[in-house]
Amino acid sequence: MMMFCLCYVLFLTIPSIVIDILQIYHIKAFAKRQAVILQPKDYVVSASYSLANLRLSIISHIFEALIFIAWVSFGLAAWQDFLAEEAAFGFIIFVLGFVLINALLQLPLSAYKQLRLDKLYGFSNVTWQIFFIDTLKSFALIAVFGFLVLWLLLIVMDYAYWWLAGFGVVFLLMVVINALYPTLIAPIFNTFTPLNNQNLQDKIQELMSKAGFKANGIFVMDASRRDGRLNAYFGGLGSAKRVVLFDTLLEKVSSEGLLAILAHELGHFKHKDIIVNLLLSSVLLFGLFFVAGHLPAGLFDTLRLQNNHATSLTILLLIAPIVSFWLMPLIGYFSRKAEYRADAYSVSLTSAHCLKEALIRLVNENKTFPHSHPAYVFFHYTHPPLLDRLKALDIPQAH
Ligand SMILES: [Zn+2]
Structure with a gap:
């Protein structure tokens, strides 16, 4: 048990903190230098x-x-004793209870971030009421989806190689959620209204047809209800695809800039980055299930747990952060490459000038500090640092 805790601290807690500290010193050093991209005050x-x-x-x-x-050291064993052995849905309650208790424990920190820290810097418009309702909704979602997944898992797990079957179920669910997110899940949290600016709508249509892309509508999301930061995305799979623009983006970026950002997003579609991402995440998922399927029997004894699917799955959830921490650099590496390609695609449809302006605007509004320690980028960034993206845009494109 000591070994297990030591592994967690050695392979997750300590490296995470070291990387954060490197980043802190890096930012402190660069904060003293001359401001770039941002106005000195914003910098x-x-x-x-x-x-x-x-x-x-x-x-x-x-x-x-x-x-x-x-x-x-005691929680899992206590939780196991608390639940009656072999009770109906015992497996589901064991895992789901564990997930919900964890989500509850995370609440104070996320409340502090949304209700205090982000507010202090003028990003968050979240009130206690919004926070409370959001929390209730996410817990309900976790409960409903969790129940469904676990129930499916329960059915497939009785076969040999339960971990492989489990991986299959969760992977399928990931695809389904991806497909349903814009039409079914996102509207639970935000309101989506069709874009009613005919001029802009025409320009977006024109851009999409240039890229050979069809979407099921262009929508504006009331992101400003929670957060002042800007974004846009194409969500969904197949014919359920939607263009979603944050209302904050419409307000703060010129229509040329907005088109450049959308062209970037179209680049992701053109290059099938969404599918590549899904495949890469599935590698991570596979790794996790593989590890969970090959846990040493001794581990269950030291944790005073029965060796069954419920406890294996819970241990999987416990060690997931370690595995994802070490696989994240791989995903980040491919993702950052994809961002450069999407930028280049945007340039081919609009212009480097428009994209640059839009990117700079985004960084200004989102108050992103432009400098990062290389180790921090390596472990955490899915997007290249802005300075690198701007530099890449200065190099004449091949096409
Ligand atoms: Zn991108």
């Missing part, structure tokens, strides 16, 4: 916002390690 504010987030992240790493130790 300083964005540095302090990043530092505040990094400190919070260090606290949460320590907090998560404590939760892990608590689960491993």
Whole structure:
């Protein structure tokens, strides 16, 4: 048990904190230099916002390690004793209860971030009421989807190689959620209204037809209800695809900039990055299930747990952060390459000038500090640092 906790701390908590600390020193050093991209005042504010987030992240790493130790040293065994053995749906309740208790434990930190830290820097418009309702909705979603997944898992797990079957079920579900997200899940949290700017709509249509892309409508999302930051995405799979523009983006970016951002997103579609991402995540998922399927029998004894599917799956969830931490660089590497390709595609449809302006605008509005430690980029970034993206845009494109 000590070994298990030691592994968690050695392979997750300590490296995460070290990377955060490297980033803190990097930002502190660069904050003293001349401002780039941002106005000097915003540059300083964005540095302090990043530092505040990094400190919070260090606290949460320590907090998560404590939760892990608590689960491993007495929580899981107590939870197992609490639930009657072989009860109907015992498997589902064991795992789902574990997930919901964990989600509950995460609440204080996310409340602090949304209701205090982000508010302090003028991003968050989240009120206690919104936070409370959002939390209830996500818990309901976890309960419903969790129940469905676990029930499916329960059915397939009785076959040999339960971990392989489990992987199949969760992978399928990932695809389904991806497909349903824009039409079924996102509307639970936000309101989507069709874009009613005919001029812009025509331009977006024209852009999409240039890229050979069909979408099931262009929608504006009331992102400003929670957050001042900007974004746009194409969601869904197949014919359920939607263009979603944050209302904040419409407000703050010129229509040329907006088209450049959309062209970038179209680039992801053109290059099938969404599918590549799904496949890469499935590698991670496969790795997780493989590890869970090959846990040493001794581990269950030391944790005072029965060796069954429910406990194996719970241990899988406990070690998932370690596996994903070490696989994230792989996903990040491919993702950052894909971002450069999508930028190049955007340039081919619009212009480097428009995209640059839009990117700079985004960074300004989102108060992203422009400098990052290479180790931090390697472990956490799915997008290249803005300075690198701008530099790449300066190089004349091949086509
Ligand atoms: Zn992108």
